[in-house]
Amino acid sequence: MADEVADVVIIGAGAAGAAVAWSLAETRMRIVCLEQGGWMDPSEYPTNHQNWEMLGLGPFGFSPNTRARPADYPVNDDDSPIKISNFNAVGGSTILYAAHFPRLHPSDFRVKALDGVADDWPLDYATLEPFYDQNAEMMGVAGLSGDPAYPPKEPTLPPVPLGRLGDTLARGFERLGWHVWPSDSAIATAEHAGRAPCINLGPCVTGCAQGAKGSTDVTYWPAAVRAGVEVRTHCRVREITVGGDGLADGVVYFDAEGNEQRQRAEMVIVACNGVGTPRLLLNSASARFPDGLANRSGRVGRNLMFHPYALVTGWFPERLEGYKGPTGCSLISQEFYETDPSRGFVRGYSFEMLRGDGPVRTAIQGAAGRVPWGSAHHDAFAERFDRNAGMVIICEDLPEEHNTVTLDPELVDGHGIPAPRIHYRLGENSRRMLEHAVARGKEVLHAAGAIETEALSPLPPAGWHLMGTARMGTDPERSVVDAHGRSHDVKNLFIVDGSIFVTSGGVNPTNTIQALALYVADHIKRNLGNLFD
Numbered sequence: 001m002a003d004e005v006a007d008v009v010i011i012g013a014g015a016a017g018a019a020v021a022w023s024l025a026e027t028r029m030r031i032v033c034l035e036q037g038g039w040m041d042p043s044e045y046p047t048n049h050q051n052w053e054m055l056g057l058g059p060f061g062f063s064p065n066t067r068a069r070p071a072d073y074p075v076n077d078d079d080s081p082i083k084i085s086n087f088n089a090v091g092g093s094t095i096l097y098a099a100h101f102p103r104l105h106p107s108d109f110r111v112k113a114l115d116g117v118a119d120d121w122p123l124d125y126a127t128l129e130p131f132y133d134q135n136a137e138m139m140g141v142a143g144l145s146g147d148p149a150y151p152p153k154e155p156t157l158p159p160v161p162l163g164r165l166g167d168t169l170a171r172g173f174e175r176l177g178w179h180v181w182p183s184d185s186a187i188a189t190a191e192h193a194g195r196a197p198c199i200n201l202g203p204c205v206t207g208c209a210q211g212a213k214g215s216t217d218v219t220y221w222p223a224a225v226r227a228g229v230e231v232r233t234h235c236r237v238r239e240i241t242v243g244g245d246g247l248a249d250g251v252v253y254f255d256a257e258g259n260e261q262r263q264r265a266e267m268v269i270v271a272c273n274g275v276g277t278p279r280l281l282l283n284s285a286s287a288r289f290p291d292g293l294a295n296r297s298g299r300v301g302r303n304l305m306f307h308p309y310a311l312v313t314g315w316f317p318e319r320l321e322g323y324k325g326p327t328g329c330s331l332i333s334q335e336f337y338e339t340d341p342s343r344g345f346v347r348g349y350s351f352e353m354l355r356g357d358g359p360v361r362t363a364i365q366g367a368a369g370r371v372p373w374g375s376a377h378h379d380a381f382a383e384r385f386d387r388n389a390g391m392v393i394i395c396e397d398l399p400e401e402h403n404t405v406t407l408d409p410e411l412v413d414g415h416g417i418p419a420p421r422i423h424y425r426l427g428e429n430s431r432r433m434l435e436h437a438v439a440r441g442k443e444v445l446h447a448a449g450a451i452e453t454e455a456l457s458p459l460p461p462a463g464w465h466l467m468g469t470a471r472m473g474t475d476p477e478r479s480v481v482d483a484h485g486r487s488h489d490v491k492n493l494f495i496v497d498g499s500i501f502v503t504s505g506g507v508n509p510t511n512t513i514q515a516l517a518l519y520v521a522d523h524i525k526r527n528l529g530n531l532f533d
């Protein structure tokens, strides 16, 4: 099989790889997806086990460095206040994600024109709109139409119930007269496309055993596989190779037994995420591309954007039933999303409400002095458990060339392949935005009835939105791919993950990552006859 030439090789079976594979499957081309992880067994997810909170801190933890499963590769993030979070399997990081599913705003595509910062995208909201709609159908998006923060859009499923905690927080926003709306969530609140409905098992961020959360192993992949796409698991790609004509001609990878294999291909699509993609391109340096594949612009690995996060928590006098329901999906506020120069920064942020903590997390917060260890522990625990609620704040991060993914000179993965190294500094605009946001977050929690508040800013493990490291653009000197995700330098090489984002917006990126993947696939399908002319 591997000796045959595939029409398309897709590297990475996460959010983007799944969407592009499903969309291209209708062409009947021979499509092979190489994924370094395996299919997940939902019975292994922590919520099936009594020690679910501990498992969520260990084998289902967010950091590939501490989780260290065979599918993981290490990431040197010592030189960044924000640490990398991901998951490596069929489904990629959507196995762990919270399934918040907002779209970018129309203004996000035009920040240079509107605010004089960064760059405009080479496409706009209207261009992506049909692909957002298509993605909503495939991922199953719960929500409520009529959100004044957006152009009209129709959710596929009824919204996630707010519960007592959501009602409490909504009151705070209403008292202040601030925007708040049930958030769009890729969660099946009713049976959808063979997926069972959410039964409020929570927490979603260690994997959904019910199959209600829209991770791509239960959304796109079953449909793509039925349509003929081959997913080859436990296969880690070391490099993309280039022929004498300057076109990508395949990949070299290690199979499940650790043997080196070659897969030849007519077209290569990279979907390894904002860290895995630049790592692979840099590892694919050759005589023709000495600085890394598709890197004539020098932009591969530059302009790394996270969303600087803050966590603001309030303590309430009453119990909130915060352990019920999807981890992060109830309400979103975009009161401070668009630029207001009087605030001292450009662009803005979203508030996303969180549920409360489980018992172990409540007890662990004893380390911060609220629930002390020792004889007073049980009384303090009883006073605190199920009385906290809060929000994360997602700040727009501006692209800065000095924030980078490079190759670590020493660190390697289990196959000896150089690992990525992160260098990231929080920009001045982000600092000011975080300061503003934390103060407003505390204000709204007090308005909702909190008697105490606290904040963690920036939130260290929040390197889960990985963007910008192979940016789109019309200028080959300043960007890696064109307006259709195609490398400026290698005409049969496409990139479809968050690394092609030009700017980050102030919302979770996965809906946009997938809409872009569908848009790129649509362009490929429309131009199959003359794609490489």
Ligand SMILES: Cc1cc2nc3c(=O)[nH]c(=O)nc-3n(C[C@H](O)[C@H](O)[C@H](O)COP(=O)(O)OP(=O)(O)OC[C@H]3O[C@@H](n4cnc5c(N)ncnc54)[C@H](O)[C@@H]3O)c2cc1C
Pocket (backbone or CB within 6 Å): 011, 012, 013, 014, 015, 016, 017, 034, 035, 036, 037, 062, 085, 086, 087, 088, 089, 090, 091, 092, 093, 094, 096, 097, 098, 099, 100, 101, 205, 235, 236, 237, 238, 271, 272, 273, 274, 276, 277, 280, 328, 464, 465, 466, 496, 497, 498, 508, 509, 510, 511, 513
């Ligand atoms: C804890 C957590 C919570 C999150 N919550 C949200 C949320 O609520 N909303 C939201 O929008 N986003 C959220 N995210 C982010 C979201 O998961 C990512 O934006 C999304 O999954 C990125 O899609 P992707 O396809 O680019 O990459 P991924 O989904 O990360 O997939 C990349 C895949 O490529 C594979 N791969 C990489 N390198 C190689 C190689 N060399 N060879 C073979 N395979 C390779 C990996 O194994 C992986 O499976 C969260 C992430 C985490 C970790």
Ligand code: SF4
Pocket (backbone or CB within 6 Å): 187, 197, 198, 199, 200, 201, 202, 203, 204, 205, 207, 208, 209, 210, 211, 212, 213, 325, 326, 327
């Ligand atoms: S709350 Fe719903 S979506 Fe989240 S893990 Fe439980 S069943 Fe799945």
